[in-house]
Amino acid sequence: MNLKQLSELLGLSQTTVSRALNGYPEVNQKTRERVMEAARLHNYRPNTRAKGLATGRSMAIGHIIPVSTKHEMVNPVFGDFIAGTGETYSRNGYDMVLSVVADSDEEKAYRDMHRRGTVDGVIVHGPHMDDFRIQLLLELGMPFVVHGRASDISQPYSWVDVNNFSAFRRAANFLMDLGHRRIALINGLETMDFAYRRRRALDAALADRGLALDPSFHFQGEMTEVLGHDAMVAMLASDAPPTAVLVSSMITAIGVRRAVHEAGLKLGKDISLITHDDDLGYLNNGIDEPLFTATRSSVRDAGRRAAEMLLNMIETGATVPRTELLEADLIVGRSTGPVPSGG
Amino acid sequence: MNLKQLSELLGLSQTTVSRALNGYPEVNQKTRERVMEAARLHNYRPNTRAKGLATGRSMAIGHIIPVSTKHEMVNPVFGDFIAGTGETYSRNGYDMVLSVVADSDEEKAYRDMHRRGTVDGVIVHGPHMDDFRIQLLLELGMPFVVHGRASDISQPYSWVDVNNFSAFRRAANFLMDLGHRRIALINGLETMDFAYRRRRALDAALADRGLALDPSFHFQGEMTEVLGHDAMVAMLASDAPPTAVLVSSMITAIGVRRAVHEAGLKLGKDISLITHDDDLGYLNNGIDEPLFTATRSSVRDAGRRAAEMLLNMIETGATVPRTELLEADLIVGRSTGPVPSGG
DNA sequence: AGCGGTATTCAAAGCGCTTTGGAAACTTTG
DNA sequence: CAAAGTTTCCAAAGCGCTTTGAATACCGCT
Numbered sequence: 001m002n003l004k005q006l007s008e009l010l011g012l013s014q015t016t017v018s019r020a021l022n023g024y025p026e027v028n029q030k031t032r033e034r035v036m037e038a039a040r041l042h043n044y045r046p047n048t049r050a051k052g053l054a055t056g057r058s059m060a061i062g063h064i065i066p067v068s069t070k071h072e073m074v075n076p077v078f079g080d081f082i083a084g085t086g087e088t089y090s091r092n093g094y095d096m097v098l099s100v101v102a103d104s105d106e107e108k109a110y111r112d113m114h115r116r117g118t119v120d121g122v123i124v125h126g127p128h129m130d131d132f133r134i135q136l137l138l139e140l141g142m143p144f145v146v147h148g149r150a151s152d153i154s155q156p157y158s159w160v161d162v163n164n165f166s167a168f169r170r171a172a173n174f175l176m177d178l179g180h181r182r183i184a185l186i187n188g189l190e191t192m193d194f195a196y197r198r199r200r201a202l203d204a205a206l207a208d209r210g211l212a213l214d215p216s217f218h219f220q221g222e223m224t225e226v227l228g229h230d231a232m233v234a235m236l237a238s239d240a241p242p243t244a245v246l247v248s249s250m251i252t253a254i255g256v257r258r259a260v261h262e263a264g265l266k267l268g269k270d271i272s273l274i275t276h277d278d279d280l281g282y283l284n285n286g287i288d289e290p291l292f293t294a295t296r297s298s299v300r301d302a303g304r305r306a307a308e309m310l311l312n313m314i315e316t317g318a319t320v321p322r323t324e325l326l327e328a329d330l331i332v333g334r335s336t337g338p339v340p341s342g343g
Numbered sequence: 344m345n346l347k348q349l350s351e352l353l354g355l356s357q358t359t360v361s362r363a364l365n366g367y368p369e370v371n372q373k374t375r376e377r378v379m380e381a382a383r384l385h386n387y388r389p390n391t392r393a394k395g396l397a398t399g400r401s402m403a404i405g406h407i408i409p410v411s412t413k414h415e416m417v418n419p420v421f422g423d424f425i426a427g428t429g430e431t432y433s434r435n436g437y438d439m440v441l442s443v444v445a446d447s448d449e450e451k452a453y454r455d456m457h458r459r460g461t462v463d464g465v466i467v468h469g470p471h472m473d474d475f476r477i478q479l480l481l482e483l484g485m486p487f488v489v490h491g492r493a494s495d496i497s498q499p500y501s502w503v504d505v506n507n508f509s510a511f512r513r514a515a516n517f518l519m520d521l522g523h524r525r526i527a528l529i530n531g532l533e534t535m536d537f538a539y540r541r542r543r544a545l546d547a548a549l550a551d552r553g554l555a556l557d558p559s560f561h562f563q564g565e566m567t568e569v570l571g572h573d574a575m576v577a578m579l580a581s582d583a584p585p586t587a588v589l590v591s592s593m594i595t596a597i598g599v600r601r602a603v604h605e606a607g608l609k610l611g612k613d614i615s616l617i618t619h620d621d622d623l624g625y626l627n628n629g630i631d632e633p634l635f636t637a638t639r640s641s642v643r644d645a646g647r648r649a650a651e652m653l654l655n656m657i658e659t660g661a662t663v664p665r666t667e668l669l670e671a672d673l674i675v676g677r678s679t680g681p682v683p684s685g686g
Numbered sequence: 687a688g689c690g691g692t693a694t695t696c697a698a699a700g701c702g703c704t705t706t707g708g709a710a711a712c713t714t715t716g
Numbered sequence: 717c718a719a720a721g722t723t724t725c726c727a728a729a730g731c732g733c734t735t736t737g738a739a740t741a742c743c744g745c746t
Contacts, residue, residue: 002732013696018734028694045458049395050732053701058392060440067426074422074643076625083410083417086443090452095461097403098439100429115388117702118438224625225597251625254568254597258634261604282419282567282594291601300417345702356726361704371724393702396731460732692743699736706729713722 001042010038021046048095052117060095061085061310062119064110066103075126076223076251077278077299081147084303085123092311094120107136114140121310123147127193145310145322147302148193158313158321160306164197164276165204167295167328168246171274172205174293174330175244179339180272184217184242186231186252195220195248198276202246217242228255236263243339244272250283253292253335272336276328290333297328344385353381364389391438395460403438404428404653405462407453409446418469419566419594420621420642424490427646428466435654437463450479457483464653466490470536488653488665490645491536501656501664503649507540507619508547510638510671511589514617515548517636517673518587522682523615527560527585529574529595538563538591541619545589560585571598579606586682587615593626596635596678615679619671633676640671 007017012031020027020035021044027035038044052058063082067074082096089096097119101109110133113119121143124133130152137144138155146159175183185202188195199218206212216238219231228247235241236259247253253275260271267273277285277294279301285291309322350360355374363370363378364387370378381387395401406425410417425439432439440462444452453476456462464486467476473495480487481498489502518526528545531538542561549555559581562574571590578584579602590596596618603614610616620628620637622644628634652665 003734004732014733015697015735016695019695022734026694031694043454043458045455047396047732048459048461049392049401050701051734052392053390053396053703054732054734056701065426065429067430074426074624076419076422076623079417079419079422082441083408083443086408086441087410090442090444096441096443098425098429098441099433100426100439101433111386112388115386116391118391222625224627226627257601280419281417282565284567284569346704347702357703358705358727359725362725365704369724374724390702393731394704396733397702397704399731687746689746690744693741695740696738697736698738699734701732701734704729704731707727709724709726711722711724713720715720716718 001044002047003044006038006042006044009042010035056117058117058120059093060097060119061089061307062113062122063096063098063125064106064113064122065098065100065125066106067100068103076249077280078125080278080280080298080300081125081303084300084305085307086303088304088307088311094311107132110136110142111140114142121145121314123306123310128191129193129196131193143310143314145306145313147306150193151196156321158309158323160302160309160324160326161194162297162302162326162328164194164328165201167276167297167330168198168201169205170330171246171293171295172202175246175272175274175336176205176209176211178244178272178336180244181211181339182214182217182240182242182244184231184235184245185213185219186228186245186247186256187218187220188223188248190220198246198248214242217245223249223252225251225255225258228252228257229259230255232256232259233262236260236265242271244274244336247273247275250275250277250280250285250292250294257335267335268337270340272339274336277331285331285333290331291335293333293336294331295328296331297326302326344387345390346387349381349385349387352385353378399460401460401463402436403440403462404432404650405456405465406439406441406468407449407456407465408441408443408468409449410443411446419592420623421468423621423623423641423643424468424646427643427648428650429646431647431650431654437654450475453479453485454483457485464488464657466649466653471534472536472539474536486653486657488649488656490649493536494539499664501652501666503645503652503667503669504537505640505645505669505671507537507671508544510619510640510673511541511544512548513673514589514636514638515545518589518615518617518679519548519552519554521587521615521679523587524554524682525557525560525583525585525587527574527578527588528556528562529571529588529590529599530561530563531566531591533563541589541591557585560588566592566595568594568598568601571595571600572602573598575599575602576605579603579608585614587617587679590616590618593618593620593623593628593635593637600678610678611680613683615682617679620674628674628676633674634678636676636679637674638671639674640669645669 003014007014020032124146127148127150131150134153134157149159149161190196221227260267274293277296279298346357350357363375467489470491470493474493477496492502492504533539564570617636620639622641
């Protein structure tokens with residue numbers, strides 16, 4: 001059933017039917033009801049492509065996911081973030097189009113999306129410190145919101161980010177207040193902006209107390225379980241291992257826990273650990289009593305907010321960039337305790 | 344730059360330019376080259392919506408992700424599966440459109456996608472035993488491939504699935520060959536088809552040796568870390584705990600490991616564990632020496648295959664359903680060993 | 687009755703592409 | 717050299733919708 005058929009069936013013009021359905025005022029209340037009823041009855045849904053062609057809008061938001069051939073890992077928070085954005089899109093009648101491309105084709109993918117008019121805007125994931133995509137999208141003039149920030153970019157652009165700096169500074173201070181001095185960091189790749197900010201936060205907190213990050217206590221990499229395990233094993237083998245460790249993801253923290261257990265030590269007693277917790281559905285960090293002390297910020301919620309911001313910008317035709325900084329909670333669990341005597 | 348502008352610029356009709364670009368034979372080789380060159384130069388990309396309107400195709404595949412309000416969890420394998428399908432779509436010029444909907448709106452979401460013509464086909468995730476979506480899609484006549492199967496559906500339909508039955512039967516036999524008799528199962532929700540098959544596989548393997556699954560050794564639920572932990576804690580508290588446990592996901596297995604460690608026991612010595620391993624990028628089960636003995640089958644690969652099957656069906660207009668059954672590998676890691684004496 | 691104004695409806699153009707049904711130019715053939 | 721193919725190109729219709737510009741119907745007033 002298309003518009004034409006529906007309008008013939010009603011004995012009305014396509015114009016009137018279209019207007020009735022889209023809520024334009026210049027249509028008689030009676031006719032509108034008649035049209036609505038018929039549409040419901042025949043389960044009429046306007047063809048997306050035709051509507052898009054006519055309006056110049058696509059009612060879709062793009063997400064481009066680069067996969068590297070080297071370390072072809074899909075970010076584990078991706079699913080939750082997408083769930084957050086997706087909810088918002090559905091609620092507002094938008095589709096979400098995902099494009100999985102080799103990272104070498106990423107720029108082309110953005111350009112294509114823009115030229116082909118597949119989407120009305122995009123969300124940028126996991127920005128690097130000097131992320132080329134921001135510049136590119138500004139040039140293209142396509143509406144976008146970045147999930148995260150890019151420290152090295154000076155032009156204004158829209159973003160939603162969690163305050164990684166304050167979160168990790170608080171975490172570091174929390175550990176130091178417990179007496180810890182030898183604090184390790186197992187971070188994401190520090191070419192990623194969030195990881196860079198977390199490192200700087202630790203640096204700053206340590207510096208405030210006249211300390212510095214021991215290079216042998218500093219790891220970065222893809223945030224896998226194995227990274228956490230191997231880093232911790234290496235540190236525990238040293239003469240003076242850290243007494244506390246800051247970790248960038250729950251998955252990696254689980255690897256650290258494994259290494260600690262294997263060494264016959266106990267988390268929260270021999271070694272303290274604070275991890276960042278994205279509040280993923282399947283990795284619930286305990287409701288009543290958290291496993292890990294953590295800086296927690298729901299990535300799903302960030303997804304919702306980023307999507308809302310973008311849709312709003314698109315619909316109001318906003319031209320000035322917006323920003324939203326989310327604060328993480330510091331939740332205290334069983335993985336932290338006072339520094340052991342002799343530590 | 345659109346077709347009209349490009350053709351005017353070349354002094355040709357839209358017809359010829361369109362044909363040249365789409366590889367139709369009735370165009371002079373010289374002209375074709377000239378057109379191609381101009382298109383490249385001006386970075387021409389045909390408008391998706393216009394092309395779709397004209398051809399009746401959308402060059403997009405849909406995935407509908409229901410989120411429940413109760414347990415609003417995003418399946419952790421989702422990201423990897425999507426990565427697999429997405430790769431395939433990109434390589435073939437298709438887009439992927441994701442729709443995140445409340446589970447109560449799921450049927451409506453499929454109907455809408457179909458009527459509005461947003462996609463040329465869909466992939467169905469995580470089928471239940473009697474999944475209404477299969478019937479629905481057959482009625483709508485929309486091409487689809489199911490990732491998994493639905494035991495209670497008799498009509499033929501297309502699917503890609505891993506052989507859960509043979510995988511878990513092998514795993515159970517492996518344990519029994521090591522002398523284990525008290526084997527527990529921590530499964531996904533058994534309304535899900537894969538979980539149901541895994542349970543039946545364990546039942547069958549036990550029955551073959553005159554044994555049966557102890558109801559107090561049988562757990563099912565959303566496959567979180569906490570599920571594994573709590574189930575294991577409960578079993579370890581009993582008079583005669585299991586000596587081995589079969590687990591449906593790595594995440595859950597990690598929870599089991601935690602419980603085992605907390606009890607001061609050792610995996611692979613006091614308790615044996617076999618898990619299913621979807622070979623997720625961020626949860627690498629060790630390259631050289633696997634942490635867990637596991638039935639391994641890459642969900643990303645399954646995604647690729649499902650997508651290839653669907654695209655192929657769409658492009659050939661195939662009407663007869665296809666199926667593909669993938670066998671999981673049984674890889675032996677450090678989490679299994681002979682039954683302890685006295686077990 | 688006739689007028690301006692408002693409410694309601696419609697025909698037709700246009701969005702950017704593909705594709706049908708010719709037409710023109712060029713070759714080959716009897 | 718005319719007839720019959722072949723190549724190569726084009727004008728125009730159509731995909732399903734929105735929207736412009738115009739027509740018609742109806743209203744209260746003078």
